[in-house]
Amino acid sequence: MSVNLEKYGELLAELKNKGITLVAVSKTKPVDSIRELYEEGQRDFGENYVQELLEKKEVLPEDIRWHFIGHLQSNKAKYLVPFVHLIHGVDSIRLLKEINKQAEKTGRIQSVLLQVHIAQEETKFGLDEDELSGFMNDHHELASMKNILISGLMAMASFTDNEQQLRNEFGQLKKLFDQYRNLNLFNCQFTVLSMGMSNDYSIAIEEGSNLVRIGSLIFGKRIG
C-alpha cells in the first residue's frame, strides 16, 4: 500500500512535541489507506469533496474526526453538518448562515474556520482582510448565529518555493488570528490556526500554525 508510515511517524513525533494537530488529507486516496493510518492511531482526516467524503464515511469507523477542507457550496452544507468535525473553508456570510441553519436543524453546534485569502494567486478562495474585518466587526450578525462556533482561521499560501514569500503570507494570517482571537463573543473563540501543507508546513509552524493539513507526504503524490 502507498501509505508512508515511516514519514507519518516522523511527522507525528515532530508535531506532538509542539502540540500541533495533524490532519491527514486523504482526498482521492482509497479507504484502505485511511484504515491503515487509522490503525496507527490517526483520527483526524481531511477531505475536499462532499460526495467522496460521504462515501468514505459510510464504510469507515465512527470515531474519525472529519475535516472538510475543500470549497463548500451552500447547497451542500446540509450533507456535512450532521457529522463533520470542522469545516475549514468558510468564505462567505451566506455559507455561514446556511451552516448555522442546518446545524440548528440537527441540534448541533458546528465548528468552522474562516478562510482568508493570503496567496498572490487569484484562483485561491477566501476572504480578504477587509471582508474579514467587516465580518468580525458585525457582532450583531455573528451573535445571531447561535449554532456556529467560529474556531479560527485557515489559509493556503501561494504555490511557490520562495521561503520569504511563504513566511510573509503565513505571518499575515497569524497577525489576523491574534487580532481577532480575543473577541468577546460566545460563538467566536479562536483556538485553531490551520495553515501548512506538505510543501510548506515547516515554515507555517515557525510562523505560528497549530494545525497542518498534510496529504502527499503521507499518502504519496496524487494523480491528476
Ligand SMILES: *Cc1c(COP(=O)(O)O)cnc(C)c1O
Ligand atoms: C489537498 C490539500 C491539502 C494537502 O495538500 P498536500 O500538498 O498533499 O499536503 C491541504 N489543504 C488543502 C486545502 C488541500 O486542498
